[in-house]
Amino acid sequence: MTGSTQAAPAAISCRGVSKVWNADGDKPFVALKDIDLEVRPGEFVVLLGPSGCGKSTLLYLLAGLEQATRGQLLSAGRPITGTSPERGMIFQDAALFPWLDILGNVAYGLALQGVARAEREATARALIARVGLAGFEHKRPSELSGGMRQRAAMARALALSPKVLMLDEPFAALDIQTRAKMQNYLLDLWRQSGARPAGADGAESAEGGTSMLLVTHSIEEAIGLADRILVFTARPGRVKEIVPVDLPRPRNPRDAAFHALHDRLAELLADEVDRAFAEQEAAVR
């Protein structure tokens, strides 16, 4: 991306970001090295890489839950110094509050922000309906299926209209049919946030919508969702290649272009997975 005249600042920028775990201890561990990344407002970016390459670490840094060892992290042009409702996070297990019903969970962040009860409940109900959970407002999380809980988590995150939503392998625990449906819900929510897929003319929409940063192991999921896919190297995690996905949505895994991209990504990943595997085996010897 080049800076056009008065372009809005990137939703997220990482410049030369490195993270060393246990930096002061006797076993420092380089999890991320020299990450440069710009995410446009409303862009959908997928992080793909072998396990242990630092994908979750990068999300923690961006969420403001951990500090980088080196480099700069910006959100809408401002340094990231801690957590913010502008940057939401969804984990593999929905992490809803078990003692609150779905309505209470989705409205929770708004309550913290001091939004009046009637207004926050109206917002929460609308979002609950949008993720297909109308009628379940007064169920507890434990009464719902995994896919339903994950949709409730999406509604909860989106209630705060975040500029950036980070999703760390959000569908990994779900069966394959549920997973496909969840991807569609996510794309709908993303579109309704005002995001306009990049590609057509490369321009940004005025408002930008919510930028998505999703971690997955699944190449198919990555191609199905992303504007751009960041392929990571095995540790230390670096960006090996950025692959744009210029296919119209909805994307069909049976299309030739989808296949070709799948093959290319599989090849990029295979070396890294081999390296990660060999390292893990060496570590326990």
Ligand SMILES: Nc1ncnc2c1ncn2[C@@H]1O[C@H](COP(=O)(O)OP(=O)(O)O)[C@@H](O)[C@H]1O
């Ligand atoms: N809090 C932590 N302290 C020390 N090491 C950590 C911590 N979190 C993650 N790591 C290590 O950093 C590496 C990258 O982890 P992670 O970001 O979870 O990878 P990924 O999400 O790509 O699987 C792993 O080797 C992991 O063991």
Ligand SMILES: [Mg+2]
């Ligand atoms: Mg992870």
